[in-house]
Amino acid sequence: MPQIAIIGAGAAGCFCAIELKRRMPGADVTVYEAGAKPLAKVAVTGGGRCNISNTFDSVDSLAEVYPRGEKLVKNAFRTFSPADTRSWWEAEGVKLVEESDCRLFPVSQSALQVVHTLENLIRKLGIELKCRTKVEKIRREAAGYSLTLADDSCVSADKVVVTTGGGALSLLSDLDIDIVPPVPSLFTFKLSDHGVRELTGTSVENVTLSLAGTKFRSHGTLLLTDWGVSGPATLRLSSYAARHLADSSYRATLLIGWLSLAEAEVRSLLAASAHVGSADGAMTNRAITSSPGVLSKMVANTPPAGISSRLWRHLLSRAGLREDIRWTELGSKGLNRLVAVLTADTYEIIGRAKFKEEFVTAGGVSMSAVRPATLESRQHPGLFFAGEVLDIDALTGGFNLQSAWSTAFLVARSL
Ligand SMILES: Cc1cc2nc3c(=O)[nH]c(=O)nc-3n(C[C@H](O)[C@H](O)[C@H](O)COP(=O)(O)OP(=O)(O)OC[C@H]3O[C@@H](n4cnc5c(N)ncnc54)[C@H](O)[C@@H]3O)c2cc1C
Secondary structure, eight states, X not given: OOEEEEEOOSHHXXXXXXXXXXXXXXSXXXXXXXXXXXXXXXXXXXXXXXXXEEOOTTOSOXXXXXXXXXXXHHHHHHHSOHHHHHHHHHHTTOOEEEXXXXXEEETTOOHHHHHHHHHHHHHHHTOEEEXXXXXXXXXXXXXXXXEEETTSOEEEESEEEEOOOSXXXXXXXXXXXXXXXXXXXXXXXXXXXXXXXXXXXXXEEEEEEXXXXXXXXXEEEEEEOSSEEESHHHHHHHHHTHHHHHHTTTXXXXXXXXXXXXXXXXXXXXXXXTTOOOSSOOOOHHHHXXXXXXXXXXXXXXXXXXXXHHHHHHHHHHTTOOTTOBGGGOHHHHHHHHHHHHHHEEEEEEEEEOBTTBXXXXXXXXXXXXXXXXXXXXXXXXXXXXXXXXSOBOXXXXXXXXXXXXXXXXXXXXX
């Protein structure tokens, strides 16, 4: 029976080893892990709760949640879908619960249950797990492969599966495999101050973020922090623009559309805030500033829906308006400045910061380097890839682990 080496005992490596051994009980399957124990990352996923997958019910297209690698993921899902993943875990006794945003977690709310389930299966199936065993190099031999370990010893394998996660690619250097340079994804933005620090803790639903001069854009909830911005809309934008931001050394101009509305809609909304009525709802500067319906209310006291008083006062100051200015005093210029701030408020990104501890790597083994149907190297028969080592990464929400389970399953089936 063949000797199969799996390099990396993370989510993809362990899952692949289990599925492989189930299909080929006689195969000699060894998992080499550089760290002291397997599944170290899985143990801390989802803040220790492990967001194991997603129902995908709110996902319109895979490209939306997999900015890179969507085609490979789509193919892997044909073999092992999110629904299959759910059944797989439940069959192993890990009951899953769906949260209101479609994320799936173990009912136990414990990532360790996931870790222990995989560890038990590895033991039960007789898979050899070698921890503290880093593979330094993979070399192709006349038949099969030779792996050079950190202590300079070599082991042979007929087939090799690389599941080393993001970033660890030097072991492939002798194989001339097409690699997309790795860069981080899923991070928050440090902003030069602009007064946002005073708003720490403010959360705004339904903002639109974009990077000036690019097509990168995201929607969702924005959280203001003591270093800048975080929350789902920021993470989404960091993922979509991961490479662009890396190339610009994490310096860019962030545009915030606080209401996710077009200019005309913002004008209508401001008119409503100022209690200006209009038969057709179409508001002009003139309607807001000179209508007899305009009360002498202070602008600061009439924030649009969804904008807190504190944030509204900050936005007035961004528009260069006095805190005690009244709608009747606003004038066309003042109103235009306010509309500009609400539609495209401008901040300088001066760096990146972590989102809790979660991050993934964009880049890795290029999609063009593998056969999508099997995830086998096009150049090197018998060499396979699964998980984050591939140029696949996703938004937060269980999508990254889902791609690890599905690509690992596909490789096991291919082998
Ligand atoms: C803090 C945190 C929280 C996260 N939470 C979630 C979540 O809730 N849901 C979600 O979907 N995703 C989450 N992610 C992302 C997700 O964990 C990863 O996408 C996923 O674990 C990737 O699995 P993998 O097996 O491909 O790689 P990894 O889990 O990174 O495993 C790779 C393994 O290979 C080993 N290795 C590397 N090089 C070598 C070598 N040369 N020789 C031997 N061994 C080697 C490493 O030590 C490691 O154990 C989170 C990530 C982080 C960092």
